Amino acid sequence: MxxxxxxxxxxxxxxxxxxxxxxxxxxxxxxxxxxxxxxxxxxxxxxxxxxxxxxxxxxxxxxxxxxxxxxEDKNKEHRVWWQTLIKTYMTYAFTGLILNNILLFLWVNVIDIAQYSGAIISFFARIHIGFLGDAATFSSNMGWFINMIISIPLNFFINKFWAYRQKGGNK
Structure with a gap:
């Protein structure tokens, strides 16, 4: 058993x-x-x-x-490599190309994260750290960061339970 x-x-x-x-x-x-x-x-x-x-x-x-x-779990059905590869590309196309760009558009053009971050931008401007850029640049950079918080776990779970999933309990 x-x-x-x-x-x-x-x-x-x-x-x-x-x-x-x-x-x-x-x-x-x-x-x-x-x-x-x-x-x-x-x-x-x-x-x-x-x-x-x-x-x-x-x-x-x-x-x-x-x-x-x-x-691969040797006690489960063997994955078909090319199906897993296609699913991997589909996962990253969805999260990296589609979802991230839609969310970035929302963060920058709809929500405008910079409007909620004026104090942060002002603080860094006062201490002469300009890497944050202007409000639009700050919104897009913060949007990118927020997207990573969303897309990394999402990628993990889509890959784990769909792209790399193995069927069955025994060979």
Whole structure:
């Protein structure tokens, strides 16, 4: 009789931390490829650099998540690699390309986060730290940050329970 192991909170939390570490490596891969393409190989053709870096970074994420995060359970049905790869691209297309841009539009153009952050912007301007930029730049940067708080856990759960899910309890 085989033991049916249930994942506990700690198991899922450790898996989420591994997912985050893969995400950091994925960001580095994406940034290096984007920088090389946009500055060395195809200077100024940023749209090509953006698309190519996204395609390669999602492929990187797929391999790293298979190895370190969502390992196959040998007691369950084997995942079909190309289906998992397509689902991974669909997940990141949804959260990274569609959802993040819709939310960013809302944060900047509808809600206008800067209107609620005037004191923060003024404080940094007074101490001569201008990296926050003007109100519109601040709104878009804060929107990007809020999007990460939303999209990282969402990516984790979509990948865990859809893209990398294995069916069945036994082979």
């Amino acid at each position: 085989e033991e049916n192991k249930k994942e506990g909170f700690l198991d899922v939390f450790i898996q989420f931390i591994k997912f985050g570490l893969v995400g950091v490596s994925n960001t580095i891969v994406s940034g290096v490829i984007y920088f090389l393409l946009n500055t060395v190989i195809l200077p100024g053709v940023w749209i090509v650099a953006s698309v190519v870096s996204w395609v390669i970074s999602v492929l990187w994420a797929y391999f790293m998540q298979n190895i370190f995060v969502f390992k």
